[in-house]
Structures are given as C-alpha cells and as structure tokens.
Amino acid sequence: MxxxxxxxxxxxxxxxxxxxxxxxxxxxxxxxxxxxxxxxxxxxxxxxxxxxxxxxxxxxxxxxxxxxxxxxxxxxxxxxxxxxxxxxxxxxxxxxxxxxxxxxxxxxxxxxxxxxxxxxxxxxxxxxxxxxxxxxxxxxxxxxxxxxxxxxxxxxxxxxxxxxxxxxxxxxxxxxxxxxxxxxxxxxxxxxxxxxxxxxxxxxxxxxxxxxxxxxxxxxxxxxxxxxxxSAQSAELIKHASNAFLAMKISFINAVSNLCELVGSDVTEVARGIGADERIGQRFLNAGIGYGGSCFPKDVRAFYKVAESVGYDFELLKVVERINSVQLQHFMKKLRGALWNLRGKKVGVLGLAFKGGTDDVRESPAIQIVRTLLAEGCQVSVYDPAAMEKARPLLASEPELRFAEDSYSAAEGAHALLVVTEWKEFAQLDLERLRSVMRYPVVIDGRNLFKLERMEQAGFQYHSVGRAMVNGFATEKGGQR
Ligand SMILES: NC(=O)c1ccc[n+]([C@@H]2O[C@H](COP(=O)([O-])OP(=O)(O)OC[C@H]3O[C@@H](n4cnc5c(N)ncnc54)[C@H](O)[C@@H]3O)[C@@H](O)[C@H]2O)c1
Structure with a gap:
C-alpha cells in the first residue's frame, strides 16, 4: 500500500x-x-x-x-x-x-x-x-x-x-x-x-x-x-500462451464445424450455445478458413519450439496447426465440389487481408487461396477494401489475376465468388445485384457472412462453413469432404 x-x-x-x-x-x-x-x-x-x-x-x-x-x-x-x-x-x-x-x-x-x-x-x-x-x-x-x-x-x-x-x-x-x-x-x-x-x-x-x-x-x-x-518470464509466457490458446479456440470450432457438416447441424448455433458458457466465451468461436496473419501461425510454432527446447513436447499445438491447414484445403474442396473443373473458370475473390479491418496480408489465407486458384488455371478477379496495395507485390506478374475496383466488379462474369475476409461491407452487398453480374450464382463463403435464408431467397447456390448447403445439388454434399 x-x-x-x-x-x-x-x-x-x-x-x-x-x-x-x-x-x-x-x-x-x-x-x-x-x-x-x-x-x-x-x-x-x-x-x-x-x-x-x-x-x-x-x-x-x-x-x-x-x-x-x-x-x-x-x-x-x-x-x-x-x-x-x-x-x-x-x-x-x-x-x-x-x-x-x-x-x-x-x-x-x-x-x-x-x-x-x-x-x-x-x-x-x-x-x-x-x-x-x-x-x-x-x-x-x-x-x-x-x-x-x-x-x-x-x-x-x-x-x-x-x-x-x-x-x-x-x-x-x-x-x-x-x-x-x-x-x-x-x-x-x-x-x-x-x-x-x-x-x-x-x-x-x-x-x-x-x-x-x-x-x-x-x-x-x-x-x-x-x-x-x-516476473519477466511469466509475462513472456503469458503472451505466447494467450496466442496459442486463441489459435486453439479457432481450430477447435473449425473442427466442430466439420462435424456439423457431416451430421447436418449449424456451427453458428452450436458456437452460440458453447460460448454462452462464461467459462468459454463467445469470442474466437467463428468457424472459417483457419487463422492466419503475422502472429498466430508464427507464435503457435514458436511456442511449440520453445517448449521443445526445454524438454517438453507440447503436442496439442501440433494438432492445432494441422487442423488449421486442413481447414483451408477443405474450403478449396467446396469450390471444386461446386464447379467440377477449375481450369479456365473465372473466380471472384472478396478479401485479401488476413482478417477484416486491416490492410495486413502477412500469412493471409486469402493470398494462399488466390495463389492456389491461379496455379489451378483459374482467372481470378479480386477485391479488398484496404489491402490491395499491400497484396500487389505478393501477387505480381500473374497475367490471370485482376485487381477489381469493387465487389461487384470482382464478381462480374464469375463462375463462383469466394468470400475469404470478413469485411463488414461484404456482408452488406446487394445480393440481387451481385447475382445479376455473375455467370453462375455460386458463392463459397469462408466467413459465414450471410444468412442461409437470405442466400436462398437471392437464388444463390451457397456453401458456407459448418452450415447446410443452400440450393446445391444432392450429390454435392457427399462430395464436399
Ligand atoms: N501485428 C500485431 O497484431 C501484433 C500484436 C501483438 C504483438 N505483435 C508482435 O509485435 C512485434 C512487432 O510486430 P509488427 O506487426 O508491429 O511488425 P512490423 O513488421 O509491422 O514492424 C516492425 C518494424 O520494426 C522495424 N525494425 C526492424 N529492425 C529495427 C531496428 N533495429 N530498429 C528500429 N526498427 C526496426 C521494421 O522496419 C518494421 O517497420 C512482433 O513481435 C509481433 O509478433 C504484433
């Protein structure tokens, strides 16, 4: 005192x-x-x-x-x-x-x-x-x-x-x-x-x-x-352990979302029910395409490595990482399930930043997705409200990539539109207008930005994470995994 x-x-x-x-x-x-x-x-x-x-x-x-x-x-x-x-x-x-x-x-x-x-x-x-x-x-x-x-x-x-x-x-x-x-x-x-x-x-x-x-x-x-x-040591540990815990929470809900898809339940409902428990909390329970950014991937790995260096095998963190990378592959599978062949298809991508509200593209899953699409022979049109300048050097010299001036222009003529960053403005798009500019009305949403009923009404074939597919073909569901 x-x-x-x-x-x-x-x-x-x-x-x-x-x-x-x-x-x-x-x-x-x-x-x-x-x-x-x-x-x-x-x-x-x-x-x-x-x-x-x-x-x-x-x-x-x-x-x-x-x-x-x-x-x-x-x-x-x-x-x-x-x-x-x-x-x-x-x-x-x-x-x-x-x-x-x-x-x-x-x-x-x-x-x-x-x-x-x-x-x-x-x-x-x-x-x-x-x-x-x-x-x-x-x-x-x-x-x-x-x-x-x-x-x-x-x-x-x-x-x-x-x-x-x-x-x-x-x-x-x-x-x-x-x-x-x-x-x-x-x-x-x-x-x-x-x-x-x-x-x-x-x-x-x-x-x-x-x-x-x-x-x-x-x-x-x-x-x-x-x-x-x-103590100085404890403070250092608090930071790494906090980030590792948050990454674990994301991987946990992503794993649950995969289960939801298999049994036909809705991960947003499940997450709400889990998160209502104060011991768990609602935040970081949004299923998606996995964590990215300049912190979680490197901090999870560094935490694992520092534990290893003092003789402790922090196995849990390896599983967290594995679930995270599988989640991105699972997302790409949904696109293949919807379009069959990707070569020559036109794909619009909404988002480049690793999350909404920032221009940071370091370790962004969105960038990985764009690269995969280009490698598979797609023509890609991409838009992000803030991250275009930071993304340009990373995606330079890609003749099949176009930086669009807005979301509608990214979707123009597309066989499918991918939503990969959770910008608020994407959630507020005029869906009828969006549908009218696309070649096929296919949206694959890695951030669960839209309500299922709304997408159904707007006539989209809509695939999201851990939720039912909307307006899809019966065979696709089994083909998703
Ligand atoms: N970005 C986040 O959200 C976040 C959150 C919490 C903690 N952190 C941690 O904070 C640290 C910084 O992250 P960041 O995102 O700000 O990185 P950053 O890359 O945006 O910034 C680092 C800056 O340091 C400068 N720099 C490098 N060497 C220097 C030197 N010798 N003298 C002066 N400047 C030098 C670089 O030029 C760069 O501008 C990292 O350890 C990161 O893990 C980041």
Whole structure:
C-alpha cells in the first residue's frame, strides 16, 4: 500500500516519461501514438528511412481505425520520428522494443531484429534506462537481451529489462491498446516496476478515461485497467500462451464445424450455445478458413519450439496447426465440389487481408487461396477494401489475376465468388445485384457472412462453413469432404 502511494505521488510530480519505441510497424506505431496520447514524450524509431520520412511528413503507412486522428493530434508535439535509435535511446528513460520477430526457417522465433536493436542501444546506457520487450518473444528472451547489453559494454546498474507484451488486434489496435483487458508488466526489480507504472498511470488510475478528449472505447474503465505485475518470464509466457490458446479456440470450432457438416447441424448455433458458457466465451468461436496473419501461425510454432527446447513436447499445438491447414484445403474442396473443373473458370475473390479491418496480408489465407486458384488455371478477379496495395507485390506478374475496383466488379462474369475476409461491407452487398453480374450464382463463403435464408431467397447456390448447403445439388454434399 505504501509503495503504491509513493508511486502515485511521483507520477503526479512528473507524469510525463520520455519514451523511445524501436520499430514503427503495427505495434510500435500504435504504442507510440498511444503513449503520446497518455501524455508522454515519445520518439518512434525505424530503420526503414522511407517509412520514417512518410511518418514525419504526416502520412499514415498502415490502415488502422483512429490512427490518422491520433497521429495528427500528436505528431510534432509529443511524438516525433527518427532513424537514429542511439540518440533516441540516449534521450529516453524507457525504450520499448517493438521490432519484428518472424518465424525462422526452423520454426523458432527469429530474434535477430531484437538483437540488432538492443546491441545498438547498449552504447546509450550511460545512465539508468528501462528496456521493454514489447515484441512477442519466447520465454527467457529477457535474459538474452540482458546478456547482449552487457556484452556490448552496458553496465548492469544502468538498466533493467522488462516484458510488457502487447495484446492489440489489428483493425481495432488503438482501442485495444488504450482499453485493454489487462496490462501485463513482467519486471523483476522495483525501480523498473515504478517506471512502468508511471507510464501506464493514467490507465491504472482511470484518469485517462475521464478526460474529455479521450479516444472513446467500448468498455467502461473509469476505475482503471487490470494491471498485472509478474516476473519477466511469466509475462513472456503469458503472451505466447494467450496466442496459442486463441489459435486453439479457432481450430477447435473449425473442427466442430466439420462435424456439423457431416451430421447436418449449424456451427453458428452450436458456437452460440458453447460460448454462452462464461467459462468459454463467445469470442474466437467463428468457424472459417483457419487463422492466419503475422502472429498466430508464427507464435503457435514458436511456442511449440520453445517448449521443445526445454524438454517438453507440447503436442496439442501440433494438432492445432494441422487442423488449421486442413481447414483451408477443405474450403478449396467446396469450390471444386461446386464447379467440377477449375481450369479456365473465372473466380471472384472478396478479401485479401488476413482478417477484416486491416490492410495486413502477412500469412493471409486469402493470398494462399488466390495463389492456389491461379496455379489451378483459374482467372481470378479480386477485391479488398484496404489491402490491395499491400497484396500487389505478393501477387505480381500473374497475367490471370485482376485487381477489381469493387465487389461487384470482382464478381462480374464469375463462375463462383469466394468470400475469404470478413469485411463488414461484404456482408452488406446487394445480393440481387451481385447475382445479376455473375455467370453462375455460386458463392463459397469462408466467413459465414450471410444468412442461409437470405442466400436462398437471392437464388444463390451457397456453401458456407459448418452450415447446410443452400440450393446445391444432392450429390454435392457427399462430395464436399
Ligand atoms: N501485428 C500485431 O497484431 C501484433 C500484436 C501483438 C504483438 N505483435 C508482435 O509485435 C512485434 C512487432 O510486430 P509488427 O506487426 O508491429 O511488425 P512490423 O513488421 O509491422 O514492424 C516492425 C518494424 O520494426 C522495424 N525494425 C526492424 N529492425 C529495427 C531496428 N533495429 N530498429 C528500429 N526498427 C526496426 C521494421 O522496419 C518494421 O517497420 C512482433 O513481435 C509481433 O509478433 C504484433
């Protein structure tokens, strides 16, 4: 209690913390604008000169709700951009590492960007600073960072390494950051715990949520956020275990959806019934084409690998992965079941982003689907409200691929239309108009965006996930699997 009171006073005396954020991607940039929004002085660093120049000039490099407003509000005031990590670190009390941790060829997390950034920071630690792992990293990475800093000449008393995993979701990243389910701080020393609290103080005491100019959020947090202090190791594990659990939930409902198709029940009804149990919850129980994106695939694999490296075979995660990849193949089977031969067929594809609300196409199942269609000799016409620019380089030099200007144009003349990203605007399409432009009225929906009755009324042959087929041919059902 005493310690808590002292922290609040200190925070009141000096509420603003000088923060450097290494990495200006989906996590680094959002963290940087949100720390500025909390009242801190933030410098956001990237090695990508073009990105830093664009951010400095006021451009918004990623599609994310509320990001443009927050950038406009704080750029040039509490928020600046640079490529000079050494200087940014020298001028800051807290340095957040938010660089990429992609999957390596062998499945482990590739931590070379983390190592490169901390090696650079080492020379700037002439006085005490807190180094914060914001990137998703395997358990015990904090020790490697510490060792790297010491090897590069930093003195032990001049730094602490803590873990502050990020749980934001692309598409709702700003709101997730400012209105999180919890903030997790894995710090082994009091000095770092105090500095971390100063940074999150407006969220801890709820004062941010009482500000007139706050970013509005869906949840009521006037009493403050749930703020969990743990050891660094536990915090690292919390992040990997959370993502692995969510991926497991997705694979679970996808497995149930396959069973639903075989016995003729509806997975949306089943999911509702399962999710109504508070111990389970409704979220992440949407059957579909499997998870993708820059986090779940690599984090499930990395978690498995780190368990293996300490002698534990986390078999469950292998099954989660297997169900996920089979789900995509199962979706493609539905298309074959509906069209018979794919060669020469025209297929419209709605969606490129790995999920709705983002322009991120990393590890997107939609991209895999487009590639498979092209490899099988289809002509493909694709549309996504936000991800076309990011997808173009990945699908360059494909003569049979057309980037359409809207959903109707993607569907024009198509033998089938595939719905592979859950954008709200797809769910609101004028179905009669859509049907009128297509050659065959066949929709294969990997996201269960439409009601079965509505598709029946509109005259579509409609295949979705874990639900009855609409207006199909009797033989197709057996042919689906
Ligand atoms: N994207 C998400 O939804 C999400 C959510 C939670 C956690 N994470 C984790 O956060 C981390 C970052 O993810 P992201 O999606 O923001 O990645 P990203 O690829 O969008 O951004 C990483 C940025 O770091 C920059 N960078 C690389 N090396 C650097 C260095 N030495 N100094 C400064 N900048 C450097 C890159 O140029 C890039 O702009 C990953 O570990 C990821 O797993 C991501």
């Amino acid at each position: 005493q310690r808590w009171g002292r922290v609040v006073n200190q925070a009141e005396a000096n509420p603003s913390v000088k923060i450097a954020v290494a990495g200006s991607g989906y996590v680094g940039l959002i963290a940087a604008v949100c720390f500025a929004e909390l009242g801190h002085q933030v410098v956001c660093v990237d090695i990508d000169h073009a990105r830093v120049a664009a951010l400095t000039a006021g451009e918004v490099p990623i599609y994310e709700e509320r990001l443009p407003e927050l950038l406009a509000k704080h750029r040039g005031r509490g928020l600046s951009f640079t490529t000079d990590l050494k200087k940014a670190a020298r001028d800051s009390e807290a340095i957040f590492i938010a660089v990429g941790t992609p999957q390596s060829a062998t499945g482990e997390a590739d931590l070379s960007q983390v190592e490169a950034s901390v090696s650079e920071i080492a020379a700037s630690l002439s006085e005490y600073k807190m180094i914060v792992e914001k990137s998703t990293v395997p358990v015990l990475t904090n020790r490697w960072i510490r060792r790297t800093l010491l090897t590069n000449g930093a003195r032990a008393e001049n730094f602490d390494v803590i873990s502050n995993p990020e749980f934001l979701r692309e598409g709702t990243a700003v709101e997730d950051f400012l209105y999180p389910d919890r903030v997790v701080i894995g710090a082994d020393h009091a000095r770092a715990r105090e500095l971390a609290r100063r940074i999150y103080q407006p969220m801890i005491d709820g004062s941010y949520y009482r500000r007139a100019d706050r970013v509005p959020g869906a949840r009521e947090l006037g009493e403050g956020v749930l703020y969990l202090e743990t």
